[in-house]
Structures are given as C-alpha cells and as structure tokens.
Amino acid sequence: MNIPNELLYTKTHEWVKKISPKVVVMGITDYAQQQLKDIVFVELPQTGKELKLGAPCAVVESVKAAYDIYSPLSGKVVEINKKIQEKPQLVNEDPYGEGWFLQIEISNPDEFKNLLNPVQYRVICEAEH
Amino acid sequence: MKRTPLYEAHVKLNAKIVSFHDYLMPLQYDSIINEHLCVRKNAGLFDISHMGRLDVTGEKALSFIHYVITNDASRLSDNQVLYTPICNEQGGIIDDILVYRWKQRHFTLVVNCANLEKDLLWLQKQAVNYHPLEIIDLTEAISLIALQGPSACQMLENTLDFKFNNLKRFYFDDFLWNGNELTISRTGYTAEDGFEIFVDANQALSLWNLLLDKNKHTGLKPVGLGARDTLRLEGCLLLYGNDMDETITPLETTIGWTVKFDKGNFVGRECLLKQREKGIDRKMVGFEMIERGIPRHGYPVLKGDEVIGKVTSGSFSPSTNKNIGLCLIQSQYAKIGEELQIQIRDNTYKARIVKTPFYSRIKR
The missing domain is CATH 3.30.1360.120 (Probable tRNA modification gtpase trme; domain 1)
Structure with a gap:
C-alpha cells in the first residue's frame, strides 16, 4: 500500500497536496483504487463549482458500482483533470500522479487540521483491511 | 450466511x-x-x-413440468435441456429456469438462488393434480x-x-x-x-x-x-430480479420466444394470450450509450422530458468497450436506432437502441 509522506489524507480515502498558498490538488489514494479495482468512469464537477468540506464532489465507477468522492476541503474548483475522464484507468495506474482529480482554491485554511497525516491514514487503512 | x-x-x-x-x-x-x-x-x-437445484420425479412429471412452464416440454428428448420462464396466473415471471429431462418421469430444475424457496412452494402448490409427484431440493x-x-x-x-x-x-x-x-x-x-x-x-x-x-x-x-x-x-441473457420479476411478463422482455401458445394449457396462458392479442404496452430493448456515462439498474429512461421506462441492467461492456444496457420502455419507442436519454444522477445522457445481443461468439 503506497502512502506517500508528503501528502495529507481523509478518512474517506482522498489525498491532498498543497501546490501554492491557496491551491491544493486532490485525488483518491492507492488504497482506494485497489479497493475499487477496474475504474471505468469518472464524473468531475465543472470548474468554478463551490465545494463544501465532506460533501460529494466527484463520482468514480468500477465495473460493478458507482462511488462518491468527497471534498477534502471547502473551496472552488479551479482545474479538473480531463485526462481521467477520457482514460479512467489512469486512476488505477497512477493515483497520486496522472490520476489526480481536481485543483481546489481553498476558502478556509483552518480545515487543514481535519486532514490526516500519513501515519494516521495508514492506521485507518489497516483497520479496514 | x-x-x-x-x-x-x-x-x-x-x-x-x-x-x-x-x-x-x-x-x-x-x-x-x-x-x-x-x-x-x-x-x-x-x-x-448457489444456484438452486430441484429434482422432480413422478409418473406425471412430464405433464406437470409442461403445465408449469411456458416453453414446450413435450419437445424435449431424454438428456436434453430447455430454458424457460415459470409464470404466475397473470403471466408475471416467477423465475427463469433450466429444465433437464432425464426421463419422462424424472427432471431436474436449475433455478435462481434467490427464488429457490418461492419456487419450491409454488411448484408444490401446482402439483396437486399431478400426484404422486416428489420434488426434492438437491442444492x-x-x-x-x-x-x-x-x-x-x-x-x-x-x-x-x-x-x-x-x-x-x-x-x-x-x-x-x-x-x-x-x-x-x-x-x-x-x-x-x-x-x-x-x-x-x-x-x-x-x-x-x-x-x-x-x-x-x-x-x-x-x-x-x-x-x-x-x-x-x-449476451443479452436476462437476470432475474433485474430484468424480470413477477410484474413483468415474458412477452414484454426479450424472451417472448419461450412462450409456446400452441402447446396446450399452462399456468399464465390465458393472461399472456390476452396480452398478445391486445399488444404490449412496454417492451425490453438493448441500448448503448452515445454520451459518456454508465447506465445502472433502475435509472430512468427519457424521451424529451417524458419518462418512458427504466434501465433493467447496465454496465461497462469489456468486449465492446461501450457502456450498454437493457431497458423496459413504452413500446412505441422500442425501435432499433431510436435515440433515448438515460438519467444518471442529476443529468441525462444520450443513448441509442441497438440490436441484441451486444456480443455473439464466433462459432467454430
């Protein structure tokens, strides 16, 4: 299970990385893609959409079912990864790289305290496994 | 479990x-x-x-089977298998099963896991005029x-x-x-x-x-x-509970061919005959998505603003690399080439009715 040290995480298996003082990039974790297996569809919000912490912000579908992805922080969508809409398997192949989902301009930096560090996140994955 | x-x-x-x-x-x-x-x-x-298996033996086993299924059991020879629905009096599908004929007095039925107990009770109820008849669960x-x-x-x-x-x-x-x-x-x-x-x-x-x-x-x-x-x-093989249930008749689905009206009396014949004469209001067809999106069981099917039916089965299709499905819709729209919309979450996406099956094997 790959849990990079430089990222922050949610209990619902999203990862977050700060790329500028106000903007983060997010996606789903290696553990999440392993659980979902064959991802065949990704639905992303439009840029400009306001997201609320913990609310559904995207949908991924495996062959078998659809799953909600939750917004790790509140803010506005400034960029979406169109490549995973065309090639959903990128999420399986490279969840922390080419398989990223959204860039979010965050509206409340205080919310960072809700995110998990890699050690805390690993505990959650191991408990679920 | x-x-x-x-x-x-x-x-x-x-x-x-x-x-x-x-x-x-x-x-x-x-x-x-x-x-x-x-x-x-x-x-x-x-x-x-997990599939249910029921053994049916008795002197009148053949005529019993012939009576409870819609397909024609009299055409079966020994060691032959027949696919058929079992219907209720209204023509609604109780289950779809395989009938194995060992001998005229001995059959095995392979039934759906979820329907095993229901089928057993139903068959026992239908058996009154066919005794002595034994139905044993071999599952x-x-x-x-x-x-x-x-x-x-x-x-x-x-x-x-x-x-x-x-x-x-x-x-x-x-x-x-x-x-x-x-x-x-x-x-x-x-x-x-x-x-x-x-x-x-x-x-x-x-x-x-x-x-x-x-x-x-x-x-x-x-x-x-x-x-x-x-x-x-x-392969457009239907799934009980998704594509079929007791409110759907075989004539409305893609397995209308399994109802043999000329074989004599059977459970559901009267209602099914009426339905055939009157014409069916809804019909099951296959479709593929034109726009992106995966159809799933229960999603509404629309024509313009009007809901005309529901998706009964849907999935990504690995062999064709398309998103495909079956839907039960108003008969007037059930034409190959017809464009429909499938509602997926908050949006609708274009789909087209296509010929089924979606995949056929290459016969060797």
Whole structure:
C-alpha cells in the first residue's frame, strides 16, 4: 500500500497536496483504487463549482458500482483533470500522479487540521483491511 | 450466511467475497475486466453452487413440468435441456429456469438462488393434480461448477479424459470420474461455448482444484460473479430480479420466444394470450450509450422530458468497450436506432437502441 509522506489524507480515502498558498490538488489514494479495482468512469464537477468540506464532489465507477468522492476541503474548483475522464484507468495506474482529480482554491485554511497525516491514514487503512 | 464447498478455495485464491442472497460468493479474484476477457478469449471457471437445484420425479412429471412452464416440454428428448420462464396466473415471471429431462418421469430444475424457496412452494402448490409427484431440493447435496469459454471443451477433455465433441449444446450426460458420477451439460450463462458440471458436494473441491491445476498453463482462471454479470449482459441473457420479476411478463422482455401458445394449457396462458392479442404496452430493448456515462439498474429512461421506462441492467461492456444496457420502455419507442436519454444522477445522457445481443461468439 503506497502512502506517500508528503501528502495529507481523509478518512474517506482522498489525498491532498498543497501546490501554492491557496491551491491544493486532490485525488483518491492507492488504497482506494485497489479497493475499487477496474475504474471505468469518472464524473468531475465543472470548474468554478463551490465545494463544501465532506460533501460529494466527484463520482468514480468500477465495473460493478458507482462511488462518491468527497471534498477534502471547502473551496472552488479551479482545474479538473480531463485526462481521467477520457482514460479512467489512469486512476488505477497512477493515483497520486496522472490520476489526480481536481485543483481546489481553498476558502478556509483552518480545515487543514481535519486532514490526516500519513501515519494516521495508514492506521485507518489497516483497520479496514 | 451459507458457504459453498468451494468457499475456502475462493478465499485462498484471494477473492473479494460478497454476500449474494444467502451465500458468501466470490465477486472477483483479480479484475472483473481481466476475468471477463479471459472467458471470451480462453476459458474461465465459475462456482455456481448457489444456484438452486430441484429434482422432480413422478409418473406425471412430464405433464406437470409442461403445465408449469411456458416453453414446450413435450419437445424435449431424454438428456436434453430447455430454458424457460415459470409464470404466475397473470403471466408475471416467477423465475427463469433450466429444465433437464432425464426421463419422462424424472427432471431436474436449475433455478435462481434467490427464488429457490418461492419456487419450491409454488411448484408444490401446482402439483396437486399431478400426484404422486416428489420434488426434492438437491442444492446443498450437489455442487455446480461452470467451465466457460472457447477453450472449455479442450480443457475439459484434457482434465477428465472423456470426449465432449458429441455432447451438443443444451444436452447433458453422465460421466464416471474417480468412482463418482458427474452430470455435465453443455450450457452456460456467458454467451460462449461451455459446460456446467454437477458434482457431489464432497467431491467439488477436488474437481475444482484438478480443473485449475491441469489448465493453469493454458490460461484457465477462476471467474467471479462480477464478470458473470457482464458476460451474461453482453449476451443479452436476462437476470432475474433485474430484468424480470413477477410484474413483468415474458412477452414484454426479450424472451417472448419461450412462450409456446400452441402447446396446450399452462399456468399464465390465458393472461399472456390476452396480452398478445391486445399488444404490449412496454417492451425490453438493448441500448448503448452515445454520451459518456454508465447506465445502472433502475435509472430512468427519457424521451424529451417524458419518462418512458427504466434501465433493467447496465454496465461497462469489456468486449465492446461501450457502456450498454437493457431497458423496459413504452413500446412505441422500442425501435432499433431510436435515440433515448438515460438519467444518471442529476443529468441525462444520450443513448441509442441497438440490436441484441451486444456480443455473439464466433462459432467454430
């Protein structure tokens, strides 16, 4: 299970990385893609959409079912990864790289305290496994 | 929760286990897509021991079966298999089953796992005029293993040292293996050539392991319920509970051909005949998505602003690389080429009615 040290995480298996003082990039974790297996569809919000912490912000579908992805922080969508809409398997192949989902301009930096560090996140994955 | 005799084998093979009605069953071992494509190109091995098996014996067994099913049991010869719905008086589908004729006085019915108890009660109720008749549930005594795919015949011959060339599609026979009787039918639920093997529950594990061991090097893989569902959908083989239930008649689905009005009386005949004469209000058709999106069971189907029906089954189709489905819609729109919209969450996406099946095997 790959849990990079430089990222922050949610209990619902999203990862977050700060790329500028106000903007983060997010996606789903290696553990999440392993659980979902064959991802065949990704639905992303439009840029400009306001997201609320913990609310559904995207949908991924495996062959078998659809799953909600939750917004790790509140803010506005400034960029979406169109490549995973065309090639959903990128999420399986490279969840922390080419398989990223959204860039979010965050509206409340205080919310960072809700995110998990890699050690805390690993505990959650191991408990679920 | 019940376990089939192969449950431990699935766990050892790292299967993702799900509860399927009363049973803990393998959903997938590896990836649904890989398992699906393996069956299309080569062969796959399935544990389908959860399927219900009912043995029917009695002097009037043939006329009883003929009466409770919509298809024509009188055309069956010994060792032949027939696909058919069982309907209620209103023509609604109680179950879709396979009828195995051993002899005029002895049949085996393979029924859906979720319907086993319901079917048993229904059949017992219908049996009053056909006594003496015995209906025995063999589900737990006998396991069922399916070997499906273009290489299935060769693999089975390699493993069991019998010849299966003479076993025609929808026929079955008995074979002696290690002193145990196997019943093998050339049937399946994948739209490929293949076999379904009835084996004593206490021999199921050795047969499963033998089949996997002998054919590993030629590419046989275990396949779970996930790929079983995508394989059957591509072949337009209906799934009870999704595409059929007691409020839907066979004439409204794609299996209208299984209702044989000229065979004499049967349960549901009167209502089905009326429906045929009056014309059906809704019809099941296959569709593929034009726009992106995966249709799923229960999603609304629209024409403009009007809801005209529902998706009964839908999935990504690994063989065609399209998103496909079956839907039950107002008959007036059930024309090949017709454009529809499928509502997926908050949006609607374009789809087109297409010919079914979505996939046909290359006959060799």
